[in-house]
Amino acid sequence: MSFSPLVEQLMDALRVLPGVGPRTAQRMAMHLLERNREGGERLAGVLREAVERVGYCQRCRTLTEEPLCTLCQSPRRDDRLLCVVESPADMLAMEEAGGYQGRYFVLHGHLSPLDGIGPEDIGLDQLEAIIAEGKVEEVVLATNPTVEGEATAHYIATQIEAHGARLSRLAYGVPMGGELEYVDGGTLSRAFSGRLPFAGE
C-alpha cells in the first residue's frame, strides 16, 4: 500500500530539494496537504515563476529576473574593482560582510574538466570582455578556497593578466577547504581588507 498516485508524485518531486530524503519528503507533503494548502499553492506559483523568469544578469551573471541586477544598475559602485565569485550566495555573503564597494562577476561554479565544465560554461569569455574594456584596475579572485576554486583562480589569472589589471586573492583568514558562503561576515571582511596580490604558482 502507498499514498494515492498524486500524493506519491508530490513526495517524489519534493526530493529534488537538497537534503530531503523519503521520510522528510513524506512529512513535507503531509504538512502541505493537511495543514497549509495556501502556502503550498503559493510555493507552487512562486517556484514556477522563479524557474521561468529568473535568469543571469547580463553584466555580472548573478541571478535576477531583470536584464541587469540592482548592483550593476547602481551608479555608486566602483567600476575599478571587480570581485569574481563562484555563486550568487558568495556575492551576498561578501555584501553582508560589508566594506566592498566594487562590482562583481559570478561564475556559477568552477572549472571542472572531468564534469565537462570549461571556461565558457563559467562565463570566462564574458569576464575577459569586461576586463578588456579597460576600466577595471583590480580583479579580486574570490573563488572558494578549495582545490577547484584555486585552480579556477589560476586559470582566470593566466587568461586576463595580459590586460594589465592587478590581480588579488582574499587574504588568509578564509578557512582552507571551506566554502565562502558559510564564512562569517567578520572573517570575510578581514580577509578582504588583507587581500594579497595574486602570485600565480
Next chain:
Amino acid sequence: MSFSPLVEQLMDALRVLPGVGPRTAQRMAMHLLERNREGGERLAGVLREAVERVGYCQRCRTLTEEPLCTLCQSPRRDDRLLCVVESPADMLAMEEAGGYQGRYFVLHGHLSPLDGIGPEDIGLDQLEAIIAEGKVEEVVLATNPTVEGEATAHYIATQIEAHGARLSRLAYGVPMGGELEYVDGGTLSRAFSGRLPFAGE
C-alpha cells in the same frame, strides 16, 4: 543587499515547508535555480496539482484525488473491522506493519477545544454514520498514545458505544507520548494483535 525580489520570494515561500529556516530556504532556492530547474518546474507543477486535486476519500477521509481511495474500493478488506487513525501517515504505517485486513477512518487530527477543533472538524458525524450502518463489529481506536489522542479516543467511544460495536485500543507496546507514524512496523504489528477492549475511564 539581498537577492532579486523573485528569488527572495522563492526563499520566503520555501519556508512553508516544515523544518526549513532562512538558511535552508536559501540553499534550496539556489539549488533549484542553479542546478535543477527541471526538477523545480516539475515540483511546481505537481505541487499545484496536488494542492488543487487531492481531497478526502468520501468514505474513510484519507487523502486521495479520487472520490474513493484504493483501499475503500477494494472488495477484499473486512468491513467488520474499522481502524480509526489521526492521519493518512498513521494509516500507511499500519498498512506497512502488515496483518490488518479491515477498513480505516482518518480523523486528520484530534479534538482540541482550545484550537476550536471539535467533533465535526475530525469527521465524527461521518464516522458515526458508518458505524450506524451496522456492518462494523469492532472499532480499533488507533489514535496517537498522547494526551490528545487518548481524549479523542474516549470521546469517540462515548459517542459510538450505543451502536453496539466492540471498541478496542492498540495494545501497550506503543511507546507512550510518541507518534504512531514513527513507530516501527514490528512494534505496531504486535501492538495491534495484542489490542485490548476499550475500557473508557
